[in-house]
Amino acid sequence: MRCILASAIALALSTGSFAAAAQSAAAQPVSASMDAVTTQLPRNVRPSHYTIEVTPHAEAMTFDGKARIDIEVLEATNAVVLQAIDMTFANSIVINAKGKPMLAKVSVDAQAQTATFAFDKPLAPGNYVLSTDYTGKIGTQANGFFALDYPTANGKQRALYTQFENSDARRFIPSWDEPNFKATFDLTVNAPTGQMVVGNMPAKDVKDLGNGLTRTTFATSPKMSTYLLFLGVGDFDRATLNTDDGVEVGVIAQKGKAEQARFALEASRDVLREYNEYFGVKYPLPKLDNIAAPGRSQFFSAMENWGAIFTFEYALLLDPATSSIGDKQSVFTTAAHEIAHQWFGDLVTMRWWDDLWLNEGFATWMEGRTTRKLHPEWDTSGVDAAFTSRGAMGGDAYATTHPVVQHVATVEQASQAFDGITYGKGSAVISMLEDYVGEDAWRSGVRSYISKHAYGNAVTDELWQEMEKAAPGKQFVQVAHDFTLQPGVPLIKASQVCVDGKTQLALEQGEFTVDRPNKTPLRWRVPVTVRAGDGSEVRVLVDGKASVSVPGCNAPVLINAGQKGYFRTQYSPAQFKTLSAGFSKLPVVDQMGVMMDASALAAVGLQPESDTLDLAMQVPMSAAPELWQMVAGSMGGIDDMLKGNDKRQAAFRKFALAKLAPKFEQLGWNTRAGESSSTKQLRTSLIGMLGGLGDAKVLAEARRRFAAAATDPQALPPDLRRTVLGLVARNADAATWDKLHAMAKTEKSAMLRDQYYGLLARSKDKALAQRALDMALTDEPGATNSAGMISGVSWEHPDLAFDFAVAHREQVDKLVDSTSRARYYPGLGGAARDLKMVDKIKAFADNYIAATSRRDAEQVMAGIQTRVKLRAQRMPQIDAWLKQHGI
Structure with a gap:
């Protein structure tokens, strides 16, 4: 699943802004045991196959269903308990292996989200078929079985879709709606004749019923978890391509829009080919569709249903008149993320939501890896590594963080697990571990894991077992446990002396924290790459402390060369001065890493604010566009912090405009032939930033272009359109x-x-x-x-x-949608700068959010409190620097 929240938080934190606060609630490290699997259902019955027939009534927003579920009774019981929401039941029976039926009395527990099928006599261990008719509701938000209305030239249309992750298949079928209860599915749908019906598998039979309905029966699915089942019904078009392996790749959109998904279609084909090779296990289904739907969700933008990926239109369609290069990149990375799930998540599924990161962290990492390989022109400076490693650190440095492998006890907690730690930190840790053991060993371990657990479930340690075999002698499991079973961000403190023409570097591991300055550091075994002034590199595992000797004494020594390590670096003042003097000679990815660390350390008082501002001052006009993006983002973060203090903000804006405006004037408003994608994106970023800083010329031109666009489409070219409209x-x-x-x-x-x-x-x-x-x-x-x-x-x-x-x-x-409410309301207060908002959020949480589901409320409250505190600490330093520079 592509999570909007995680992406937004990662971006905010990577640019030095603390406005997003921490993403995650505190939790104790969970065991890496492979034995215990959480379940909210009795363990005495298991499903093996579902035969489902549904008839939607779109106008009435209801549907009828028939379910026949092959079950195995493991121990004698007089009741079968499964999960169901908003359903009524009729004609419920169980049939034994000899064909003898037994009536069931059904009771529903809305609070527990269960339906209990009780029998007069106990069911002996053995195989049965549970059969029931039922009715359900079609919703208006993107969870369960839901409708989306959208405008067309011919009037309003309604389409139906399903979205089940994490725990909403129970709104569509009575089921064992937990990832460890895998089964196969036969799905039949009676839908209005003329509408397209889409499922996980190709249709194997289509029959006109003669009453305005057509019955579509899909081929049997592979063994999979309930949350991966999919159904779509509507007035759709479908475009297809065939892969080298004979898989039919398709895109499905509202009528007349399928061509806008052409890039996504071709990208899906290319990504599928790459993943077949990387994973060493071929994609096992005969087709892979990507379904574009209008609207949006507060919870997600795309979902990896096996063979039928659901994606909102804004993340899949490209309109040449309005879509920018950024939109194109987003479409590709979304496709790469969801297709990665076809292996990590669909073929091999975590046993329980504790290990959700096995799905999301890996898909996030694979999307970045695959984008760099198939579209290297989008990251010519190799800066993605810096954003990957730093993306989740802001939230991970708060007391409200949690380990990558986390304990999940309830449905709401499972929903909250889709956060910046699961996605961002999970991806960063994978990137670091791959760098530590090497690409070949890493891929070998992944292939072995996928092959061994195909069509089954796994926990994190089962992946680590395969990695240990692929990379022996590396203390791999210990390092992996340090970064996945405990929360937080390591801080590597560096100091050096010159001895006999060599630099003796001392490294000490502490902990970077935003809101606990006196915290006793946790301990990690941290893989660190050091680059000497002559370009040579030394790798060391810092277990508390380590020492490194490198040639030379006068050139800067860089910690975390290549920025693959998940840690912050704190240089001694003398080291940082030397590093700053040679800043322009560093690779762009390392320049960005140094700036990110300096900004983060300055924000919590571990480094002078002047260090970050001095680095920004020396960035030349000829610097890489990505570095200018970093400068603009850092200034935007400081400007945001100064809101409410007009005098200070005006002084800072004078400095920021003086730095950024000349760069924008160099670029100009119009795209030039041969420009890189990063240059195009820098242009729009600078327009947005300068407009946000109150640049009168930029705001006037934005208004002029908006007015002119009514008669001149060229006034708002695709790469500028959204930014200009945003300013207006x-x-x-x-x-x-x-x-x-x-x-x-x-x-x-x-x-x-x-x-x-x-x-x-x-x-x-x-x-x-x-x-x-x-x-x-x-x-x-x-x-x-x-x-x-x-x-x-x-x-x-x-x-x-x-x-x-x-x-x-x-x-x-x-x-x-119901999966988002505990997150949604507290999030509305996230940008507040007044501690009164903390009291409001707390009062709301006490009244309306279960005590076990307050992670997001706690995040937001901690973020506001810390932001207010750090703002008071930082502003005098910024004032002093501005005064020193005559501003």
Whole structure:
């Protein structure tokens, strides 16, 4: 699953902004044991096969179902308990191996999300078929079986889809809805004639029933977990390609839109070929579809259903008139992520949500690895390693963090496990471990693991066992356990002396923490790569302390060369001075790593703020675009911190504009022939940043282009369009807001319509923000846009958005999928700069969030408290630096 939240947090933290706070709640390290598997159901019955027939009633938002489930009774019982939500049952029986039926009395426990099929006599151990008719509900949010309405030139259309991860298959079929209960599936669907029906497998039989319905029966699925089952029904088009191995790759979208998925189709073919080779196990299904759906979710952007990946349109379709190079990259990485899941997650599935990172960390790492290999032109400076290693560190440095392998006890906790630690830290740790043992050994271990556990379930230690065999003598398991069974970020402190023409480097491991300055450090065995001034590299495993000798004494010595290590580096003042003097000679990835670490350490008082600002000052006009992105992001983070103090912010903005504006003037507004993708993205970043800093010329040109676009499409070329519209919307007056509103109401493209309604929520003007909030509670934006509008308002007006949502909680609950509510409401207060918001969030959590599900509330509260504290500590240093430079 591609998680929006994780991606957004990783970006915020990687640019030095602490506005996102910590992502994760505290938890004790969990055992790496392969024996204990959590379940919320009795262990005395197991399913082996589901035969399901459903008839949707889209207008009534209900469906009828028939289920025949092959089960094995492991010990005598007079009841079969499985999971179900919002269902009614009839004609429920169990049939033994001799064909004899026994009636079942069904009782439902809504709180436990279970249905119990009770019998007058105990069922002896053996094989049975549990058969039942049932009815269920079609929802309006993206969990369970749900409907999405969207505009077309011919009026409103409705399509139906399913989304089951982590625990919502129980809304579609009565089932053992836990990852360790794998089974095969036969799915039959009775849908309106003329509509396309999509499942995990190709259709094996299609029959016109003569009553306006067509019955589609799909081929039997492989053995898989319930959360991977998929159904889609609607007025779709499908485009296909065949791979070298005979797999049919397809894209499915609303009628007339399939061609906009052409790039995703070709990317899927290329990625599938790469993964077949990498994993050493061929993709086992006959087809792989990617289904584009209008709308959005607060929880995810795409889902890896086996053979039928579900993706919202904004993450799959590319409209040449409006899509940027950034959109193209996002489509590719989303496809690479979800297709990686076809192995890590679908073919081999974690036994329980404790090991969710086996799915998400690996898919995140594979998406980066595959993007670099198949599209090296998107990362010519190799900077992805710095973002990968640092992406989750901000949240991982808070007291509210948790280990990569975490204990999950409830459904809500499983939903909260989809966070920056699971995705970002999981990916970073994999990158570090691969670098530690070598690419060949790593791939060998992955191949062995996939082959050994295909069609089954596994825990993390079963992967480590294969890695240990592939890379003996490396203390691999110990290192892997250090980084996955305990939380936090190592801090490598470096000091050096010159002895006989060589640099003697002393390394000591501590812990980088944002909100616990006096914390006793945990201990890790940390793989560290040191690069000497002559370019030679030395690798060392820092177990508490280590020493390294490298040639020369005058050239800078770099810790974490290549930026693959998951740790922060703190140089002695003399070392940092030497490193700064030679900063321009470092590879771009290491320049970024040094800047990221200096910024993070300065934010918590471990390094002077002047170090970060001095580095930014010496970045030349000719520096790599990625480095300029880093400079702009760092300045944006400081500017955000200074909100509410107009005098200080004005002084800092004078400095920031003086640094950034000349670079933008060099680039200009218009794309030039032969420009790299990173240069194009830098242009839009600088437009957005300069506009955010109040640059009058940039804001005037953005408004001019917006006005001109009504008659001249070239005024808003695809790479500039979203950035310019964002600036216009953020600085909108009432007339401009009304114009955007009119554009939203008349737009026939569902994807663009969603964008426009999102823009209406971004105004700095409080009165316009209130209008957006009021609109969110109407039917106008569409059921899946409204929650996003409230979130959009919260970026600029957290108190307004939070208070509004709480005051209208019953209405807002209907706008947020059930997996996201414990995260959604606290998140609305995340940008607050007043400790009063902490009290509001706590009061809300006490009243409406289960005590076991308050991870996200605790994150946000910790982030606000720490941000207020660090702001007071940092501002005097920034003031002093600005004064020193005559600003």
